[in-house]
Structures are given as C-alpha cells and as structure tokens.
Amino acid sequence: MSRRVLAVAILSVCILLLSGSVLGRDALSRSGDRGPNDPMATQNVAHCVAMHDVGQLVLAVNNNGTFATGFTQATPADCFTGRAIPAGGGEYPKGSGVQYVFAASFWVGAVVGRDTLVSQGADGWEGLQEMYPDVSPFGDMKKRSIIDPSAPEYDGAISEQDYIAVYSDTFRTLSDADESGRPHIPLHIEVTQNSYSWSYSYAEDLVLFDYQIRNIGNQRLRNVYMGIYVDADVTGTDGQGFDDDICGFKPVQNRKYGPCIFPDTVYIAWIADNDGDFEGGAVEAKPAPHVTATRIVRTPAETLNVSFNWWISNGASALDFGPRERPVLGGDPFRDFGTGGTGTPVGDRNRYYTLRNQEFDYDQIYTASISSSDEVWLAPPPSLASDFADGYDTRYLLSFGPFDISVGQTLPLSFSYLAGAEFHTDQSNAQQNLPDNPEAYYENLDFSDLGLNATWADWIYDNPGVDTDGDGYRGRARLVGTDSLGQVVCDTGGWPAGPGDKGLLQENDFDTVWYKGDGVPDFRGASPPPAPQFELAPSLGQIKVVFNGLRSETTKDNFANAVDFEGYRVYVGRDNRSTSYSLLTSYDLEDYNRYRWDTVRAEWNLSETPFTLEQLRDLYGAEFEPLYWTPTRPWVVSEGEADIQYYFTMQDYNASDLTLADGISKVYPDAPYPSTLIPAEADPSELTPSGRLKYFEYQYVVDDLLPTVPYYINVTAFDYGSPASGLPSLETAVSVGAQCAYPQPSLAEVEAQDLQVFVYPNPYRIDGTYRELGFEGRDDVTRPDNRVREVHFANLPAKATIRIYTMDGDLVKEIQHDNPGGCENGCHNSWDLITRNTQMVVSGLYYWTVEDDKGDVQIGKLAIIM
Secondary structure: OOHHHHHHHHHHHHHHHHHOOHHHHHOOOOOOOOOOOOOOOOOOEOOOEEEEOOOOOEEEEEOOOEEOOOOOOOOOEOOOOOOEOOOOOEEOOOOOOOEOOOEEEEEEEEEEOOEEEEEEOOOOOOOOOOOEOOEOOOOOOEEEOOOOOOOHHHOOOOOOEEEEEEEEOOOHHHOOOOOOOOOOOOOOEEEEEEEEEOOOOOOOOEEEEEEEEEEOOOOOEEEEEEEEEEEOOOEOOOOOOHHHEEEEEEEEEEEEEOOEEEEEEEEEEEEEEOOOOOOOOOOOOOOOOOEEEEEEEEOOOOOOEEEEEEEEOOOOHHHOEOOOEOOOOOOOOOOOOOOOOOOOOOOHHHHHHHHHOOOEOOOHHHHHHOOOOOOOEOOOOOOOHHHHHOOEOEEEEEEEEEEEEOOOOEEEEEEEEEEEOOOEOOOOHHHHHOOOOHHHHHHOEOOHHHHHHHHHHHHHHOOOOOOOOOOOOOOEEEEEEEOOOOOEEEOOOOEOOOOOOOOOOOHHHOEEEEEEOOOOOOOOOOOOOOOOEEEEEEEOOEEEEEEEOHHHHHOOEOOOOEOOEEEEEEEEEOOOOHHHOEEEEEEEOOEEEEEEEEOOOOEEEOOOOOEEHHHHHHHHOOOOOHHHOEOOEOEEEEEOOEEEEEEEEEOOOOOOOOOOOOOOEEOOOOOOOOOOOOHHHOOHHHEOOOOOEHHHEEEEEEOOOOOOOOEEEEEEEEEOOEHHHOEOOOEOOOOOOOEEEOOOOOHHHHHHHOOOOEEEOOOEEOOOOOOOOOOOOOOOOOOOHHHOOOEEEEOOOOEEEEEEEEOOOOEEEEEEEEOOOOOOOOOEEEEOOEOOOOOEOOOEEEEEEEEEOOOOEEEEEEEEEO
16 A cells, blocks of 8 residues: 555544544545545445335335335335335335335436536436445434434424435445446535424325435536436335326316315326226235325425426337427427437436426326327327327426536425325226326316325425514415305415515405415424323222323414314223224313305305304303204304304314313312413412422323233323314324333332232243233234243332242342332333243242342242243
C-alpha cells in the first residue's frame, strides 16, 4: 500500500469517527461518490425492508429508493420484527393474500453540465439499481411510533408507524452500466425518505411518503424532474395474474361536504386488475376487486409540468408499447428509444425525456379507440390494440418538474400510495365492454373510495382550516347555507384566495367546510382522545380499575381544532391480541345528532357536531325530547320563509349515568370542576393522594374472575368523529397500553392476613392440556409447548427469593422476586420449568422455599409429571 493511499484511508477513518453521521461519509470525496478509491465501497451497505402493517394497506418500504419487494435488495424479512415478507409486499386488504403492488421506484432526472442524467431506485426493466443506503450504522433505517408514549421510538414520531431511510446515488461501484454499457453517472443526491401509516379508519388505506432531496455534489442540478414509477402486477398468493392490469389517470373526484357535492382535484394515477378476478381464474378464490394509486400532495413549486406515462414492457419490440403523441411543428420530434418499440424508455436520455415530456396518456382501456387518423396520438399496432386495451403487463410513471437544486440545497416531495375498495362492482363488466366500449366499462367502475382516500391523504399532509405557521391564513373553504326559501346554497368558488379574502359569501352567514390547508405541511390526522392513565388494584376474584381522564377530556383534536371527547370503554381479554378483548362497560356523554332534510336532493344529512340535551332545550324549549322526533315524524322549525325538518338520534348509547353499581363511577362524586387543569397549580383539596385531579378520577370493578389466570385490561377513550367530513368515531387501540394482572390478594391483604404462599398447578402434568384450556402460552402462540409451560407462585412477599430443589437437595432454579409498592402483580411470579442449566425439568417430586428480605422462609412440595 502506498503512503498516499494509507494516508487517505487513515484520514477517512478519522472523519468517520469524528462525524458519526452520514455527512461524515460524504466527506470521503469532494463529490460524495462512493467510487473505486472509496475504502468503504466494498463493504456491505445496510439494506433494510420494513412493513407498514398497522392499516389495511400492507406495504413494504426499502432504503434504496423503492417500495414493495420487487426491487428490494434486503433479505425478505422485516428488519425490525424479523417477520417474513410475502412476495409483492403490497397486500390489500390486510390478510387477504392478494398483492396489489409488485414494485415501485423513485426516479430523479436533471441536466448536469451538458448531460442529461437520471438516478432511480430501479428502472423496472434492465434491472438497474442506482440508489443505496450507507454502511451500518450510518445507513440503518429507523423506526418511530406514536403508539406508546413510554417507548423510546415515541420521540419525534408522526404516525403509528414511521420509517426513516437515508440513501444516495453515489455508490458508483455498486451500480450497473446501462444497456449501452455506459457506467452509472450520479446526480450526487442524498434522499431522506420518511413513510407514515395509521390504523384509524380514515387513514388505514394509505401510506404517506415524504422525501427530502439534497444536492450533495458540487454542481447545480438544472431542470430537475421527479417521478414515481409503479409496476403493480395485481396477483394472488400464487403470483399469477400479472398480465391483465389496466391503468389510468383521474384528475377530479366528486366529494360530499355536508349537503353539498363539490369536485375535488385529486390527480391520482391508478392501476388495477382488469376484471377483479371474481371468477377465480389465475387467482383461484382470491378475487382482486380493489385498486391502488399514487397521489402527489407536495412538490417543490406551486406550478409545475405534470406528466403521466404508461407502457407495456416486453422483449418483443411489437409488444413493447406505450402511448406516444404525434410530433407537432415546433415541438419535440419523435423520440426513438432505440429498442424497436414505443414503450420502455431505456438509458438516461430516454428516461429523462419521459420524465419531462408533459404527456397525459389516455387511459389504457381507450387504446383500441385510437385510430390512424387521430390528430393527437400515434396509432397503436392494429393487431395488438385490443389486447392492450383489455389488460396487459402495464406500469406507469407519474412525474413533474422542472426546478433547480443548488449545491447544498434540499427540496421536498410528498406523495401517498393508497388503495380504494370495491373498484370493480360488476363481474361481467370487462367481458361485456372491453375493448370496444370503454365508456360503458367506466360507468361500472367505482372510484368513490379511492377518491375519498386521496382526499384524506391530502388532508393529513396539510390539515384543512389549520393555520400551521401562524400567519392568519387557514386555507380554503366551501361555504354552505340556505336561502330565504330554505334551499341549500353551495359556494362552489370557495374562499379565501388569501388572507383577508372572503370570496362571494360571508363566513358568518354560512357553515364553513374547510377543504384545503394553508400550504404548510402538518402530517397529522384526526386522532381519538388520549387514553386515560389507569392502574389495576387486584384482590381475590376481582380487579379494580382506577383511571384519570384529565388528558382524555381536555385534549383538543388538532385536526378538528376542538375537544371532541365522547366517552370511555373498559375491555378485558385473556391475551393482548385485539380480537381477544371483550367490552365490559362503556360511559359516554349524553348528546344527540341532528339530521336535516335536504329538499333539493331529497335526503337526510348530518353535518353538525352533536348537541347536548341542554343545548337542544335552549333551542326548542325546556320540555323538548329529541328522540321523539324520527324520520317519519320530524321536528319542523320555521326559519324565515321556509320550514326546516329535523330528526334526532343518540350519539353512541348515551350511557352517561355514573352512579350505577355495576358501571363506571366517579371516585370523588362530589368533587367540583377544578380551578385549574394543571395539577401542580391546583389547590391541595382538588388532588388525590397521588397528585391527580379528583374531578377526573373514575373506577370500575371487574369481578367473577378466576384467580389462577392473568387478565389483560384496558381503558380506551373515543370521540364523536366529524360528521361534516364523514369521519366516524375514533377510539384508542384496545391492545395498546393494556395492563395484565392476576385477580389474587393484594400485597396489603397478604401482609394483613398473613396469607401463605401456594403453588399451582400442583401436580404439574404434561398431559394436563393447559395450553388447549388457555392457561399457558396465550401470548406466545408461535412458541412450542415446551417454551410456554408455567408453575405459578401466589401470595408472595413484596421481595423474596424463590428456590426449587430436588428431594436430594440439589438446586434446580432460583428466582429473584422484587415487586415492591403493591403493584398489580406484586404477589405473583412463575417458573417456566427450565432449570438453571437451561434444560427442561424432569418428572419428580421437588420442594420449594420462599425466603423474604427479613429471612423468614416458607417451604412446600411440588410434583411434576412429564
């Protein structure tokens, strides 16, 4: 090794040690290349794939500029959980086994000097991959979550499942040459990719992506275009059925806001199976009636050129097809991709052309309708047009630009990959209408759920009506009101165009329905009220649940900009799977929904938040009984020259009585509303012994429990939703934050009554079918029987040493029991029947001792029959 190379290596290591960051890796060369002289280039980069699986759209994300699994370079297992990831990695809905995404990739193209360059996670045809994470730990993907505030990944979390990846296009030695043999030439960009998912009903069908693209080179990137490439290959678990996909672009979808219907600009590129596979076909008993799509929600500039291109990739040039516009005088000449086909763009120059061509391709099903005399489009091959139109192995590229990225500058991009349910509703639609009657085919497609989810993707990214940056501008709204005849008036223009602009209608005369945010990202959706803090106080055969609802009842929903607390629910389960819980009791406020008759559309509408009984009686009189008025017997109110009809329903069950012996009750029923909501500033008389506000302290007793088994208990909080936006009631997750306890005597009872330690089951029998009966392994369903066995010790002191001996006096196992303070399981512990030598115990008669911290010892016998 020369002195110069040795010096470079030593300097590189020093830079790594000093920086401890990806920035330090960039310092290895002026341009940021990981090239042949990079001493780290031959090391394994930190490839990772992780699953977004909290919602109904289960989507794999990678740290190489791709999502789904078609282009992953990681092992096919989630790098955080270790769970296997099925081929495709784009299942919808969760548990169906049907894959709606095979592979997708991020493309970036730019002019650098006098060259046009494109870097992509994968090109989708040649197999080129040009974006890579750094070596570990610099390139490791990170995970965050808002689910558990006590968990380390909670800090800085946006959603229930955040994944953060950083990668760049500068690993030249890892990137392949293109079809002409030209080596990869990087743009010198570093991408920080954040992806977010939620389990809430309005967001369970989407994953939001937020990209930060940084120029880490030493040249300005000019005329930059970005694109999302998607190859869906909608298939079942057998991997068949990929060659009958259709795709298209939908700019607008109608959306209902209260009693009015307005067009929403959604700009979604979509792809789906051509007929939903209702008959089985290649995906036997696995129909695929749904659709997935891409929606861009943020670009680096307000006004950009958008392109939507789709094509069919095929080794046979005649079958390699994509729509192409006719050359026009003064415009771009026809672009010959050099492959003999008009579909797949290969090489940087052709990919850059496709990114920037400003084409909006016709939807695929119209292919057979394009004739040789069409004034806009080149005609497809006549003998193949019908075959292309009724479904093929299709992929699309949604792209936009141009903009420049200066050296060191970072630009944002945000988009959502989303699904829509029940896209296909007619099993015979494709057979009857494709390829010859595309208009009739479209009449039988349902875009409503996809459009709704596209709207929610935009709203989560930028909350409508929320002034995020505090400049007084809250976005754009629709105004809905009634004229003097009681007819609904819809302000289709919306307001304001900017701060201070009220539009044609005045806000105070009409209901305001916000549909656009202020342009500043929020990445925040509606959420249920925070779950209350609670503790479990077990005794023999029962568990008392004590909880405090200060945060639940006073926290404002940032999305709704209001406190929307509705009530609490208490659940019990034998394990912590959400399907194992049963509802024990519920408390909710007494309030009512008011439905209004729309005389124009002849339907009942709900667009207001619930009314309390007091509010309704203030409006309609002290004797008003809302539930008396039904759709067939409405309440009629004269407003101006019109009669308005209403009827009323309960919001939830109105189970608001806190004095019932078998329900939720107040621990301090006479406590007044506190003088302050900050416990540290409250009067001592307003506080519980533990320092919580008495007014919000509740309790519930779960009884008739078996003392020998553990129970999981949780208290959730829920809201009333958002009627105006169609958002249902949201509830905190029943399996998050649950606590487990044995309904056995408490530590105080053990000490006061001098209760003796006992062991169960005794004898322990291997043929006792304890697992089948639910006494073992309920939380470890994947572990074998010999790893979930348990012998239990009850009535233990707060602090003790448990020892198990053979009858010859050999120590088999020692367990330190330390649960001071009377916690919910302070008197219980268990032994897994594994000896101190990590072997399974054998049949025999054993004796045990329990020695407390004062030296007092209790002794007993235990029989084990294996």
